[in-house]
Amino acid sequence: MKKMIALLLCALLILSLIPASALAAENEILDGRWLCADIQGNVTENTPAALKDDFGLYVNKEWILQAEIPDGETSAGSMEDVIRTLKDRQIALLKDESLTGHDAELVHKLYALVSDWDYRNAQGVEPAMPIISTIRSIDSLEALTAYLYDRNNLLRYYPLVMAVSTDFINPDIYITQIGTPGLMLSDSAEYKERTQAGELRYALREQLGTYMLQRLGLSEDETARVIENAFAFDTLLAEHIKPQATHYEADYFTSLLNYYSPEELEALAGGFPILDMLQAYGLKVGQSFMVTEPDYIAALPEIYTEENVPLMRDWMTLKAAISMTDSLDQETSKQAEAISNAIMGVSGETSEDDDALGSVMGLLPVPMDNLYIQAYCTAQQRQDILDIIEDTVAFYRQMLESVDWLGDETRAKAIEKLDNLRIFAVYPDELGDWSGLDFAGPDEGGSLLAASAAVQEFLIALLSDSIDTTVDKDEWDQLRMQTAQVNAQYNPQNNSINIYAGILSGNVYNEEMSYEQKLGAIGTVIGHEISHGFDTNGAQFDKDGAISNWWTEEDYAAFQARAAKLAAWYDGFIPFESANYSGRQVQTEAIADMAGMKSILAIAAQKEDFDYDAFFRQYATLWRMQGSYPYLVTFVAKDTHPMRYLRINATLAQFDEFVDFYGITEGDGMYNAPEARVAVW
Numbered sequence: 289m290k291k292m293i294a295l296l297l298c299a300l301l302i303l304s305l306i307p308a309s310a311l312a313a314e315n316e317i318l319d320g321r322w323l324c325a326d327i328q329g330n331v332t333e334n335t336p337a338a339l340k341d342d343f344g345l346y347v348n349k350e351w352i353l354q355a356e357i358p359d360g361e362t363s364a365g366s367m368e369d370v371i372r373t374l375k376d377r378q379i380a381l382l383k384d385e386s387l388t389g390h391d392a393e394l395v396h397k398l399y400a401l402v403s404d405w406d407y408r409n410a411q412g413v414e415p416a417m418p419i420i421s422t423i424r425s426i427d428s429l430e431a432l433t434a435y436l437y438d439r440n441n442l443l444r445y446y447p448l449v450m451a452v453s454t455d456f457i458n459p460d461i462y463i464t465q466i467g468t469p470g471l472m473l474s475d476s477a478e479y480k481e482r483t484q485a486g487e488l489r490y491a492l493r494e495q496l497g498t499y500m501l502q503r504l505g506l507s508e509d510e511t512a513r514v515i516e517n518a519f520a521f522d523t524l525l526a527e528h529i530k531p532q533a534t535h536y537e538a539d540y541f542t543s544l545l546n547y548y549s550p551e552e553l554e555a556l557a558g559g560f561p562i563l564d565m566l567q568a569y570g571l572k573v574g575q576s577f578m579v580t581e582p583d584y585i586a587a588l589p590e591i592y593t594e595e596n597v598p599l600m601r602d603w604m605t606l607k608a609a610i611s612m613t614d615s616l617d618q619e620t621s622k623q624a625e626a627i628s629n630a631i632m633g634v635s636g637e638t639s640e641d642d643d644a645l646g647s648v649m650g651l652l653p654v655p656m657d658n659l660y661i662q663a664y665c666t667a668q669q670r671q672d673i674l675d676i677i678e679d680t681v682a683f684y685r686q687m688l689e690s691v692d693w694l695g696d697e698t699r700a701k702a703i704e705k706l707d708n709l710r711i712f713a714v715y716p717d718e719l720g721d722w723s724g725l726d727f728a729g730p731d732e733g734g735s736l737l738a739a740s741a742a743v744q745e746f747l748i749a750l751l752s753d754s755i756d757t758t759v760d761k762d763e764w765d766q767l768r769m770q771t772a773q774v775n776a777q778y779n780p781q782n783n784s785i786n787i788y789a790g791i792l793s794g795n796v797y798n799e800e801m802s803y804e805q806k807l808g809a810i811g812t813v814i815g816h817e818i819s820h821g822f823d824t825n826g827a828q829f830d831k832d833g834a835i836s837n838w839w840t841e842e843d844y845a846a847f848q849a850r851a852a853k854l855a856a857w858y859d860g861f862i863p864f865e866s867a868n869y870s871g872r873q874v875q876t877e878a879i880a881d882m883a884g885m886k887s888i889l890a891i892a893a894q895k896e897d898f899d900y901d902a903f904f905r906q907y908a909t910l911w912r913m914q915g916s917y918p919y920l921v922t923f924v925a926k927d928t929h930p931m932r933y934l935r936i937n938a939t940l941a942q943f944d945e946f947v948d949f950y951g952i953t954e955g956d957g958m959y960n961a962p963e964a965r966v967a968v969w
């Protein structure tokens with residue numbers, strides 16, 4: 289599950305830099321159990337790979353030895369292959385002139401703007417100049433406020449995030465959420481003590497910023513000062529923002545439930561003109577606001593001051609400059625890519641088609657989704673997925689009925705939640721409607737920046753219109769749940785599982801797979817997602833998606849104790865020397881992996897002559913990967929999923945079906961004594 293609150297936060301591209309000498313990974317088993325096979329170069333011909341000691345490596349070694357990370361990418365693997373297939377199909381749509389209708393028209397017009405390098409190179413960095421010089425001319429709080437209020441300014445950065453989402457307490461209504469701004473180093477803890485991942489992020493901003501600012505005409509001195517001031521402002525913000533570690537605490541979601549009327553919100557924000565900012569951004573003032581971190585909003589009057597204007601102006605300058613790396617001429621885009629590649633240990637460049645697709649997807653997700661559904665989704669696919677979901681749900685019912693540590697009261701609520709699970713499989717019944725959007729193409733004097741501003745305005749207007757209106761929870765919300773993505777998701781806010789079309793290819797699902805292979809791949813993914821309804825996060829949302837604790841105190845304590853045992857076990861893994869692996873960070877995803885495996889094994893047990901070998905191999909194949917070391921450093925610091933070699937080995941080691949089938953016994957690396965097992969369900 290992507291936490292829904294992520295909708296509030298700026299997506300930060302995680303890119304980075306450390307000296308090449310520090311990039312070498314250690315070919316060592318640091319935790320005494322399994323080698324971290326995910327790091328490129330860690331596995332060689334001579335690395336032992338016995339089935340009973342390291343099943344993941346046993347299945348995947350041959351692939352690992354010949355795997356190559358594609359040009360411009362940070363990793364390779366089964367999921368990465370599925371992403372490649374999706375991109376190739378979408379690129380074909382960009383180029384398919386035979387497609388008609390408004391969606392195709394928008395897509396082709398934007399693609400023309402993106403891919404017409406003669407046109408873009410002729411413009412050079414000119415489209416950026418007025419933006420930067422307007423920001424640079426801000427010399428007072430009054431001028432800063434006037435800049436933020438003027439919607440003609442294409443790039444406006446507010447010291448808070450304003451978003452629209454379903455209400456956490458009453459999920460029948462859309463409400464405005466007020467959140468904290470995304471930080472350049474991602475986690476406020478990085479501003480107190482910088483980790484290796486923080487160093488990587490810092491280096492990326494610093495280097496990309498230096499390049500872009502000088503390209504936009506700033507002197508060397510001025511550039512250095514802008515970067516220093518920008519980070520000083522970010523540090524001011526970070527002082528009032530909770531560290532990422534608090535997101536994994538048991539009371540995280542309830543900590544977000546702070547409701548304010550418009551008047552109360554104004555009072556909370558002190559002298560900071562929060563309602564005017566909101567309307568300047570384009571959102572209407574609704575009846576009520578959910579404020580994720582009130583302490584932060586209360587601190588805005590001491591952040592947004594006359595004295596801090598130079599810092600905030602430079603913070604906006606740096607953000608604007610870095611955001612434009614892909615919207616200007618070819619030289620800018622190539623240089624920026626080279627900088628981030630050097631930092632992230634990436635070799636080669638992504639293709640022009642991939643770059644163009646990235647820009648189009650970023651701006652036109654729903655039109656692209658519609659074209660993808662029409663071209664690639666079939667009723668057969670959808671039926672296959674619905675069948676597996678039906679079998680898996682039946683297992684969960686049995687499991688919830690029989691699990692011995694759950695009391696009757698909680699059990700009844702859990703079953704009620706399962707019975708109300710909404711299922712969104714592959715494609716919506718009705719396509720999203722973006723007929724209200726238009727922008728100028730290259731023939732009409734359009735530009736990428738102008739098109740992007742038009743999309744932004746269109747989206748904000750859509751969101752604004754939805755404030756205080758009723759949510760249709762049975763309707764697929766394409767704006768928030770795109771199907772042309774490689775993902776599957778449990779959404780606690782409407783108690784739904786969402787299996788997207790983009791994930792249905794290659795080693796995850798294809799129509800030619802055997803039944804066992806389908807279960808080993810997409811089956812375990814579906815089982816994984818359903819379990820999120822009942823994990824430490826899902827336990828906090830009820831059958832309708834409202835935040836409400838439906839667990840008795842005793843049962844929740846039993847659940848937490850089991851989750852803590854799992855987290856403690858994961859704390860013991862050291863994938864590589866500098867990795868500070870946090871069991872708490874990965875616990876919900878690890879619980880889901882194990883529950884997903886268990887649910888599919890229960891389905892398997894009912895089938896005659898089930899081919900367990902094919903099933904377990906497919907599961908190990910699903911999670912194979914090779915990544916660059918810097919990429920994995922940033923992954924481990926932030927991602928809530930365990931590393932892939934652990935998703936394979938740590939999950940399988942919990943199950944009798946696996947251990948018994950291969951005759952694994954005490955002393956084998958894949959053996960985990962029954963009393964040491966940590967599966968929560």
Ligand SMILES: [Zn+2]
Binds near residue numbers: 816877
């Ligand atoms: Zn998950």
